[in-house]
Amino acid sequence: MPLLISARAFKQQAKSIVKHWPRDSIKHVTARELLAQLYGFNNHHHYINYLKQQSGLFPKISRTLVFSLYPGWVKKLATLASINEIQAKNLIIQLWPGFLENSQLASEKMYTSDIQFFGECVDLLPDDVIHFAFDDKPSIKDAIESLGLPHVEVACIEVNGQPVDFTYLLKNKDTVVVHSYPHPQAIVPQLPELGPRFLLDVHLGGLLRYLRMAGFDCFYQSNDLGDKKLASVAEQQQRILLSRDVGLLKRGNVRYGRWVRNTDPMAQFVEIMAFYQLYDLVRPLTLCSKCNGEIKAVDKNTVHDQVPDGVFEFYDEFNQCQSCQQVYWKGSHYQKIQAILEKVSLSL
Numbered sequence: 376m377p378l379l380i381s382a383r384a385f386k387q388q389a390k391s392i393v394k395h396w397p398r399d400s401i402k403h404v405t406a407r408e409l410l411a412q413l414y415g416f417n418n419h420h421h422y423i424n425y426l427k428q429q430s431g432l433f434p435k436i437s438r439t440l441v442f443s444l445y446p447g448w449v450k451k452l453a454t455l456a457s458i459n460e461i462q463a464k465n466l467i468i469q470l471w472p473g474f475l476e477n478s479q480l481a482s483e484k485m486y487t488s489d490i491q492f493f494g495e496c497v498d499l500l501p502d503d504v505i506h507f508a509f510d511d512k513p514s515i516k517d518a519i520e521s522l523g524l525p526h527v528e529v530a531c532i533e534v535n536g537q538p539v540d541f542t543y544l545l546k547n548k549d550t551v552v553v554h555s556y557p558h559p560q561a562i563v564p565q566l567p568e569l570g571p572r573f574l575l576d577v578h579l580g581g582l583l584r585y586l587r588m589a590g591f592d593c594f595y596q597s598n599d600l601g602d603k604k605l606a607s608v609a610e611q612q613q614r615i616l617l618s619r620d621v622g623l624l625k626r627g628n629v630r631y632g633r634w635v636r637n638t639d640p641m642a643q644f645v646e647i648m649a650f651y652q653l654y655d656l657v658r659p660l661t662l663c664s665k666c667n668g669e670i671k672a673v674d675k676n677t678v679h680d681q682v683p684d685g686v687f688e689f690y691d692e693f694n695q696c697q698s699c700q701q702v703y704w705k706g707s708h709y710q711k712i713q714a715i716l717e718k719v720s721l722s723l
């Protein structure tokens with residue numbers, strides 16, 4: 376049965392729709408049509424005819440009645456007006472301010488779902504099971520990131536027992552399970568097709584040196600390029616973005632990445648080696664720790680003027696960066712690398 380309100384109240388509510396419309400503008404005639412259909416009439420003309428038949432007699436509209444109709448109104452207005460349910464919710468509150476504006480019902484979210492997290496996902500969350508309240512239908516990606524977990528940390532998502540991708544729209548009473556890496560049904564592989572190539576933000580200079588010493592290709596700038604540029608480089612070059620900035624890792628064009636848990640560079644190195652299972656890929660003295668350039672063996676006599684006299688006399692094998700010309704030999708630097716890698720291997 377349609378909800379009948381007086382012509383005066385109807386006119387005021389139509390004006391309210393025009394005033395609070397979430398887009399650029401809406402015509403009064405369109406607002407009247409939406410309002411009539413919202414209350415169960417075929418159109419505004421149907422409302423007028425129905426109004427005449429009632430001879431000015433209107434049913435009493437109580438707070439209880441408005442509260443009971445409110446959830447349905449929100450869904451119906453969103454569909455009729457092609458707006459999202461959050462916008463529809465705000466409009467309904469403006470239509471019935473005396474009933475809804477300061478009510479607990481209006482301040483509460485309309486839907487809920489339980490989201491359970493497994494593995495390292497919980498490192499960034501207050502609990503492993505979260506009762507998630509929401510309006511409208513957010514993507515599961517947006518829902519997870521709103522809780523504080525970047526999408527790059529998510530390997531697999533199941534909703535009501537079925538695997539879904541990040542585009543899935545969350546529904547009321549969904550049961551969601553989120554897994555961290557590694558996982559056999561990962562939405563995105565743990566490593567890019569080009570292998571373990573990294574991009575480190577400006578705060579991970581210590582980790583950078585260890586990764587390059589171990590022979591891993593790393594993009595790094597000592598000056599802060601900004602989140603937008605870092606995310607763009609990671610996308611274009613298919614690099615794994617390593618950062619302790621959660622916001623950076625949430626950028627939509629970042630496909631591979633990890634929030635680095637540790638703060639000590641050595642501990643960070645052990646963490647990355649273990650997480651990505653890199654030990655068998657180590658190639659010491661193949662990449663320059665300063666510029667990431669390729670290191671190649673060179674004739675001893677060509678670097679005579681670039682190394683100390685004692686070093687030149689004691690060592691016969693030298694390597695040189697093909698980009699910045701930095702010279703390397705198997706001295707204390709090399710021994711340090713070996714000691715670090717041995718320590719890492721014992722930690723894995």
